Amino acid sequence: MRKKIGWLVLLLLLIIGIILSLIVGTIPLSLNDLLRVFQKTATSSQQLIVFDFRFPRLLVSIMAGMGLAVSGYLFQTITHNDLADPGILGINAGAGLTVLVYLGFFASGESSWYLPLIACAGSFIATGLVYYFGRQSERLTPNRLLLAGIAVNAGISALTLMGTIRVSKDNYQFVTAWLAGTIWGTTQQHVLLLLPWMICLLPLILLRGRSLEVLELGDEVAVGLGIKLKQTQLFFLVCAVCLAAVSVSIAGSISFIGLIAPHIARQITGRKNNQTLVMTAIIGGILLLFSDILARVILPNGEMAAGIIVSLIGAPYFVLLLLKKNN
Structure with a gap:
């Protein structure tokens, strides 16, 4: 019963979020205006606002939120650490640094098809550093991995802030907005940059969902049940990174979604399985979508970065989980 109510609530929130995302903004639209847009009877400016600006931003928010949430789910399962999150472990920071260097010094603020690959390169470098500093007697422990991730995240973030000083004045405002977590990818091109990765990776993860459930039981149990531990962990690690x-490269530097979404999903479903994985993805999309909506309306003039809204929710949540884990 709890699962059914949970799915209904999430579906309702998703529908509400989609509608609000299309009508809320600098130029607000009414529900009647939105209906006329889809009926092709609205003005050309209203159709431009909805189809060329807000609809791509809506899709980017949902897909990036889903990507960050599933990534956090995978990291928590692989490391057996409920506090694992791509933002906390420095994965987002690694992607952010390489994206900053590319956008700030080479691309003049314009996106390209190379952007997700550049972000992946930075994330894999950060992952390698976390693994190197986190290993202990050739075995990773959850607490040591978390501490290594926090240290790597702090170091890369410092380099990123130093990099903002070196960028040109024309790109400085764009880079600082990106670092704050502003969803800057708001065109159809950005949607097409994210879409192939989501279409390819999410089904692959679901197809191997049974292996993910076995990993949750512990490394020794997984080996005993015939799972090729290192190959399986490597597969899910690459997917998570x-x-x-790619989510950070398009949506900006956003943390804590990968921490919050899996916990909420697990509280609803009661265990980790494919249903929990799908729910995690939907919750992540909803979190980023509503954060983006709040970011548009919370200030009387202009808008706040969605990443700040997520952090305002995620930071206290992280502290509570940390305190609960230590008790």
Whole structure:
């Protein structure tokens, strides 16, 4: 019963979020205006606002939120650490640094098809650093991995802030907005940059969902049940890093979604399985979508970065989980 109510609530929130995302903004639209847009009877400016600006931003928010949420789910399962998150572990920071260097010094603020690959390269570098500093007697422990991730995240973030000083004045405002978590990818091109990764990676993860359930039981149990531990962990690790990297490359530097969404989904379903994985993805999309909506209306003039809204929710949630884990 709890699962059915949970799915209904999430579906309702998703529908409400989609509608609000299309009508809320600098130029507000009414529900009647939105209906006329889809009936092709609205003005050309209203159709431009909905189809060319808000609809791509809506899709980017949902897909990036889903990518970050699933990435956090995978990291928590692989490391057996409920506090694992691509933002906390430095994965987002690695992607952010390489994206900053590319956009700030080479691309003049314009996106390209290379952007997700550049972000992935930075994330894999960060992952390698976390693994190197986190290993202990050739075995990773959850607490040591978390501490290594926080240290790597702090170091890369410092380099990123130093990099903002070196960018040109024309790109400085764009880079600082991106670092704050502003969803800057608001065109159809950005949607097409994200879409192939989501279409390819999410079904692959679901197809191997049974292996993910076995990993949750522990490494020794997984080996005993015939799972090729290192190959399976490597597969899910690569998927997690890629999902986080491409999401950050388009949506900006956003943390904590990968921490919050899996916990909420697990509280509803009661265990980790494919249903929990799908729910995690939907919750992540909803979190980023509503954060983006709030970011548009919370200030009287202009808009706040969606990443700030997520952090305002995620930081206290992280502290509560940390305190609960230590008790």
